[in-house]
Amino acid sequence: MASSQKLVPEAKNGLSKFKAEVANELGVPFTDYNGDLSSKQCGSVGGEMVKRMVAEYENKLK
Template structure:
């Protein structure tokens, strides 16, 4: 399910961040990700959120 951004202008940046995280984890995200496992998608989502929280904490 696609996410809704609180700031729609940030969508491109968030997508780029997600793709960078997927590449670091060795998961190939494309326009169609139906062939990926739930574990692969979940690991990308979890790692993305983890990095966002770390970045936020550094900026406090």
């Protein structure tokens, strides 16, 4: 499986919405084209998404 393939294709819309929400909260201007963003900006969004997903999973384990 290529790394760009989604494990759950049905989750694409939810992940896009989540990414936009996190980007908005961090003040990163995500649009359909993000080629003008720095690696730091994109990384901050991705890192925050992972942080929140891990926290959600940990809360479910309690």
